[in-house]
Amino acid sequence: MSALAFADPTFESQAAFRRIMRALSAPGTILACGEALAPPPPLARAAAATLLTLADFETPLWIAPSFPAAIGDYLAFHTGAPRAAAPDKAVFALVDLSADGLDLARFALGTAEYPDRSTTIVVQTASLDAGPRLRLTGPGVRGEARLAVASLPADFAAQWAEIRAGFPLGVDLVFAADARLAALPRSTAIIEGAR
Amino acid sequence: MYVAVKGGERAIANAHALLANKRRGDRSVVEIETRQIEEQLSLAVDRVMSEASLYDREIAALAIKQARGDLIEAIFLARAYRTTLPRFGFAEPLDTKAMALARRVSATFKDLPGGQVLGPTFDYTHRLIDFALGEACDPPPPATAPADAAPAAPRVVDIIAGDDLIERNPQGEYDAPIADVTRDPTEFPASRDARLQTLARGDEGFLLGLGYSTQRGYGRNHPFVGEIRFGEIEVEMVVPELGLAVPLGVIAVTECQMVNQFKGGDGEPARFTRGYGLVFGQSERKAMSMALVDRALRADELAEEKIGPAQDEEFVLSHCDNVQATGFVEHLKLPHYVDFQAELALLRELRREAGAPPPDAEAAE
Amino acid sequence: MSARPYNFAYLDEQTKRMIRRAILKAIAVPGYQVPFASREMPMPYGWGTGGVQVTAAIIGPDDVLKVIDQGADDTTNAVSIRAFFAKTADVATTTDTTEATIIQTRHRVPETPLTGDQILVYQVPIPEPLRFLEPRESETRTMHALAEYGVMHVKLYEDIARHGHIATTYAYPARVAGRYIMDPSPIPKFDNPKLDDCPALQLFGAGREKRIYAIPPFTRVVSLDFEDYPFERTKFDAVCEFCGATDSFLDEVVTDDKGGRMFVCSDTDYCEKRRAANKKDAAE
Secondary structure, eight states: OOBSSSSSHHHHHHHHHHHHHHHHHHTTTTOOOOOOTSSTTTHHHHHHHHHHHOOOSOEEEEEOTTTTHHHHHHHHHHHHBOOOOSSSGSSSSEHHHHHHOOGGGGSOOOOOTTTTBBBBEEEEEEESSSEEEEESSSOOOOOOEEEEETTOOTTTTHHHHHHTTTTSSSEEEEEETEEEEEEOOOOEEEEOOOO | OOOGGGGHHHHHHHHHHHHHHHOOOTTTTTOOHHHHHOOOOHHHHHHHHHHTTOOOOOHHHHHHTTTTTOHHHHHHHHHHHHSSOOOOOEEEEEEEEGEEEEEESSSSOOOOOTBBOSSSSEEEEOOOOOOOGGGGOOOOOOOOOOGOOOOOOHHHHHHHHHOOOBBOOOOOOSSSOOOTTTTTOOSSSOHHHHHHHHHHHHHHHHHHHHHHHHHHTTTTOOEEEEEEEEEEEEEEEEETTTTTEEEEEEEEEEEEEEEEEEEETTTEEEEEEEEEEEEEOOOOHHHHHHHHHHHTTTTTTTOOOOOOOGOHHHHHHOOOOOOHHHHHHHGGGSSSSSHHHHHHHHHHHHHHHTTTOOHHHHHHH | OOSSSSSSTOOOOOHHHHHHHHHHHHHHHHHOOOEOOOOOOOOTTSHHHHHHHHHHHHHHOOEEEEETTTSSSSHHHHHHHHHHHHTTTEEOOOTTTTTTEEEEEEEEOOOOOOTOEEEEEEEEHHHHHHHOOOOOOOHHHHHHHHTTOOHHHHHHHHHHHHSSSOOOOOOOOOEEEEEEEEEOOOBGGGGGGTTTTTTTTEEETTTTTTTTEEOOTOOOEEEOOSSSSSOOOOSSSSSSTTTEEEEEEEEEEEEEESEEEEEEEEEEHHHHHHHHHHHHHHHH
């Protein structure tokens, strides 16, 4: 059975949260998420699961222009999250790499006193197998980890390095490809950019 | 003896049984009913409602019974219950002008529209133990005024404001977000709504002491009781679907408006300043203390020198909550033997290095 | 299901979401104290309300929970918290460190090394490592923002000047991932080395102070020290009376009023396992 939203929100959101938490604690690790969901296209199942799990009336959501209005309606109905007026006002953002590109500096990076007041970006991608392979290091990574994200902008590593220079300010990324996800918290360093 | 710490589960169950038994007391004495607490210990009920931020007389009375009369414990019970309640929205601001007054006194004007109404008060009672109360008693019914005789009683501060002699209340925007200190962590400096909420649920004794300290010079602010009013008032909430305010019920509140030290200069004409207190039920002590401390906490805003603890926002707001305070003070009775052991080890090492005699030598002396 | 008078793991879903969001930020910024809208819990502040809220936000029906206080599973507050989750979340509980998927702790890190499949949840009374040097939140927040930690070193150095030692024996400050200085909660400094490069996720919850912070797995955690006064782990002259362990944190038990003392493992599970193994060895 597949469904638009969680059939049992308590347990399914708990299970999804643990995977998201694991993904952020182990950057580069790919985990299944949202397998039982059938959100309206083109929303990826793992992206839907992440937002259904974490967003609500307290978290303004910014949705990139490539998504049809139906996705906005769907997320508003199932999460209650208000739409953020601009990316830098968003607690969560939804972006499709193949259609929207990714400009990290447009989002909320937090403040020196409150670095947590930043945007968590759910980045939808076609695949977590193809594309440039990033070499990752930092908290959560034993030695070095690798992550491939399809359609990542060519300057992604440079953007990431620039944002990271301002750590603890920054954004955290959750990559979603169909029913799989991986994460890139701001604490992670990219050793080497796209090949 | 190491085994003594085992079996925690049974020890806890036994302790709970002992507590329940102790609460009931001598079973030949009639068990107290929560209705009796509601009716006859009503000021205790009022305090629990105020400091639990929950207007529910039945729950407060039940909490007092369950807590064996320990009011801080009862406040804690009522708060833990409150947390589990759904939240529907925000009520409309109370219009205390429209209050059905049971009591109203002003220390600033001898007489005024609406008059001074003493109402039910301990003031002017002689504090002599009334031995007659040791038995059941049935006091004669009080005199009542004709039902239609209640004259309009405008707020004293509004009268003073009519002559432009007191600062205006800052006008907030109607749709501005409202703080909820039970849901959001406090930031400093706190907004006035967050501060007043924190004070309203703050410990009566703590605020009383702080208010008192301002009178004794630790941040004096020359207070006059403009007015204390106690009575009942209707609470309304706007239902967006209906587009109008619907009444939710009637609550009793005590409001204190302090008229304080005047300010002026720099082209501004001199005006009195304000301190505000509002609590559930009847508690003038708490409402007055709150108003004194609210005024003291405006030191920065009014460019006053801060010399007393009552003027220190972070100090006052971080420590006035009795449920937090009692939890953290009382947690000291939880086991700390790991940390204590770490300290012991260091202390022994320091003493050894300093050439202090070993314990055996001391014991032998 | 609908007959349950409270939600799974007590907290309502909105509260869990709010806590989960705070946890994710805490993981992303290791050692930074994320403010969260701590709720009033049906247990006193200072008695583990932060740890309980974190555990309630992460726990699921497949988890196996272990709760320890002072290293022991059978201390009264540990018993009480374990019973709370057994009742409200109906989860399996254990005293075996290796069996647990979530371990909630007060004041100790288990002796048995943790794995990547485990989460350690600490109960934290005062999350701010600078609090005893600067009582004002407004000040300490700025100090963290600027990574201005000089006062901490000054304090530790004053100890050395006075006592010849750093006189902090528990809640020993550490720097996480080269940035934030954190309070590891009042664990003895004996446990500090276990925080470094630990495979398990470590979450810290302070309910009364409304803060959550985290150490992700495999993160560098360095206890503060000086080149000429390096951090030293507490060493015991004694061995455990019950299992003979020489590598564990020992509790001192007073056996009489004539100066009689014995030392036993603070970690009861570790001690019991060793005793069982000793018995087996003896039988073979």
